Amino acid sequence: MKSITLYLLKIYQKFFTLFSFGSCRYYPTCSEYAKWQYEKNNFFLATLYSLLRILRCNQLFAGGIDYPIVKMSLNSNTICYHNANTNKIIVKFWFVPKSDNDYYLIKTFKRNSHCLTK
């Protein structure tokens, strides 16, 4: 279910963003937001938050930066990086604590070759 949704979102971003490009009032964009949610949150919460986000994405709201909030407990080893000792850690997501079990989910910016060569 999760992978299907992520796959559909990928297709959406590839093709349909062309039609709707430059309409989202937020960073990350609604589709990106949904992607992060589905990756790190449970399916139903992700669906709920993504829908609420789309509903919020209209001119009645200010827009701007709005990071996904995910529920999890840090006690679990779900986020443990297994090859931590190789000291080649590539950070994909930052979990910034909001309250007890809620975290802001922030994805690191993609570094492309253009930047690395500089």
Place this chain on the structure above:
Amino acid sequence: MTQQQRMVLAVVLSFIFFVAYDFLLPKPKHIAQENNQTTQQPLTTQKANATPIASSAPAPMENKTPTPAGITKEQSDTKNIANIITPAFHAKIDELGRISLYEVLLEKFKTKDGKLPNLVDPSSPVKPLEIRFSDPALNEEAFKVPYTASSSDIKVSNEDKELVLTQKLSKVTITKKIIFHPNGTYSLHISLSNPVEYYVSPGFRPKEASDKFTFMGVLIRKADGTIDTIKDGGAKGNEVYMKANILSACDKYFATTFYNFKDGFDVYITKDAKEDPLAFVKGSKEFQLSGYAGAKSHKRLAAIDPRMTDIIEYGFFTFLAKPMFILLKTIHSYIGNWGWAIVATTILLRLVLFPLTYKGMVSMNRLKALSPKIKEIQKKYKGEPQKMNAKMMELYKKHNANPMGGCLPMILQIPVFFAIYRVLLNAVELKHAPWMGWIHDLSAMDPYYILPILMAGTMFWQQRITPTNFTDPMQEKIMKFLPLIFMFFFVTFPAGLTLYWFVNNLFGVLQQYYVNSIFKKEKEQKGVA
């Protein structure tokens, strides 16, 4: 208002929007006269299908009770025993007591050589009013023994006319009493001399208006008022619906329908070799129901019973297409032209959304003052689109300006678009509905490609005057070609849909100019002061 309150408001408003349309609007009083009223000219045209082609009898069905038994014999050369002419249709009854020809007297569907749509295809596996018995021997006999008719010619004008068909079989005598009403419906009363199990059919679906995109098959309005559809090629052959109140076999524009809102009837579906559904209603010793065959015209169906309009099927988007049609129809009743009704609907939708778009445009103009800062960001984060986006959003928020329309208005457009598309495709009223000049049929493509070109033109224009900032040069290029892509995309679409999109773009452009001029004035006033 806090963020949360506004969000709740947005959710509630959009919910109300959908619900209100569905429940409040579908039952308005119909003021307008429909312009496709049938003409009363008697049929002078060819006696089409006077000798029906030998209908290939359906493959013998396994005689599983309680499904109706199949006929196994070839029916060739069935003679017609009665002729019925009403203001709405012209029909013939064959010697097996079935309707063998049913021509709808609709001027706009008349072909150039004067042919009218015939809802009973000679090759149909089952014909309207056909009776099948569970007992195979009896069934076979029933397809050999001819019926007798009380009258060979029936003319209905202002009052009900009755036709009694009788068939004397060895075990049982069947009496079919049909009362034809002036409004195009009929009442059917079947009585048997002694009880045997039998089924009667509204017939196979008409084969007059077919295409791949619309529903064709059997539609059932169940006891609880919900709709079930079985499309051609998708019949399991064992579907049963107890106490259903409508059974309709339909193609795109026409339907042959049984209905009984008082007592309901039990529907049994079998299938033919192509897995097309064959619909039957289980009869009893004294059995009564009503029937209607003809165009699925909203006005006509609503006049029979408001619930009858449920047989107009728009597919997945029915919940939106139906209110859209009602809206169009209401406007049409004042304007009298479907094309202008589409234009008016578009403007109406635009006006409803105007407060939103206006807000967006205002903040867009505020942004113009920020353009040096935007350029700076674009330069600084070239090649890092995500980072650039984030920085840009930061800037917008700081200055309380956000030029983007938002995903919600974008997404809301899609169902509206599909609803109009389905209405144009399915509503019989829009078939052959002209707009002006070169558009003679809104449900068909623009023969001269003028509307698609106009649409692409206005789209390009709108892009030109709408300030956007692209983070990706590739995307900018694609955006430039988008009007062109859309133009080819829209070429084959119904003219009415292209008209909607064109008017929508045009008013977007006008709105933009209007807002721009307001800002100019404000600035000038400030300058003077």
